[in-house]
Amino acid sequence: MKLAILSRNPRLYSTRRLVEAGRQRGHVVRVLDPLRCYMRIDAGRFDLRYKGRTLSGFDAVIPRIGASVTRYGTAVLRQFELMGCHTPNPSDAILRARDKLRAHQLLAAHGIDLPATVFGDNPDDTADLLALLGAPPHVIKLNEGSQGAGVMLTEKLSASQSVVEALRGLYASFVVQEFVEEAQGADLRCFVVGERVVAAMRRQAPEGDFRSNLHRGGQAAAATATAEQAAVAVRAAATLGLAVAGVDLIGSARGPLVLEVNSTPGLEGIEQVSGVDIAGAIVELVACGAVNRKHSGRRAAP
CATH class of the missing domain: 3.30.1490.20 (ATP-grasp fold, A domain)
Structure with missing residues (x-):
């Protein structure tokens, strides 16, 4: 398989791990800065170029698109999709997840509980x-x-x-x-790959704060999602159309609540605390999807 990873920085932990996992499994992997990709759009024809050269022959693409480049990054990803590439997280799904209001409306419409x-x-x-x-x-x-x-x-x-x-x-x-006071500043990050939670970690906010994000000083520990938590996480990701997602849950008197569904979840913290090869699970899912796409008769990138 020829795999593209859309990432602005090939030195980031998550990007490096995906490259390693792909190459360990015999795939050809290339990291592309989405802001250096540019495109031509004609009726029935979609071309992509990168630093003066045509991009072609890719079977699949894994998007690692930061929030600051969402609009252009998803346009590039959409061009790959129109050229026949498989992706676990389509451009429209990323846009749904990035818009908190839209995501909450969709989750609520499917009966997935979240904070009012x-x-x-x-x-x-x-x-x-x-x-x-x-x-x-x-x-x-x-x-x-x-x-x-x-x-x-x-x-x-x-x-x-x-x-x-x-x-x-x-x-x-x-x-x-x-x-939700009963959450006590803690949440559960469930890492969804395909139709299962492959790893989970409990994050605790530092004293004096209520945000448990690791970038805000939160502490992480390995955890195991209950059957109920895992089912909610998988449903939330699927509702937004994501096959790879970090779903953040908090506990409440009425059960697990979805705080957020992250379409570009970081691998570093959760791989380190869980010991799970999440990058490998993602690459295997993407490879399987690319193969199924070819067998279904849908055209791969020219």
Whole structure:
């Protein structure tokens, strides 16, 4: 198999591990910076070039597209798809996951539980919007934030109103959610590959914070997802159309709640604490999908 990995930095742990896993399994692997890819689009014809050379012959592509390049990165990925390449995470699925509001609406529509969430646009509706959610504490999240950035906890109604007004003044898109106190600053990252959770880790927020992200100082430990947690994680990823995803769950009195579905989950923390070869599992899934695509008669990249 000829495999492309869309990544801006080949030295990143996750990218390096995917390259290693692919080459160990006999595949030809190439890392491509999506911002150096450019394309020509004609009726029924889709071409891609990279640093002056034509990109051709790829069977599959693994996207490692950062949030800051979502729009262009997904356009490049879509071009690969139109050229017949298999991908575990299609461009439209990544766009669904990156938009927190859209993702929450889709998950809720499929009966997947998550913290109660409100969203509004007009400043005149702020008081009623917050009343619709209930009494603070409130969690306010930027709609396209990642790694815990742009997530705030407000403990008083006046603070919630002030933050909402400030964000509206910046024309930022955000959602407001209930604060689930019984989670006690911990969540469970379930790494979904295909139709199963291949690894899980429990993350605990540092003292004085409620965000458990490792980039924010959270501590991680190996964990085993229960059958209920694993089922919720797999359903959440499938609902958004992702075959590879990091699904963050928190415990609550009403069962596991989905906090977020990450379409480009990092491998470093969870591989280190779990000891699982997640990169290998991803490559094997992608190779199987590429083979099935060829056998189904769909054209691979020219």
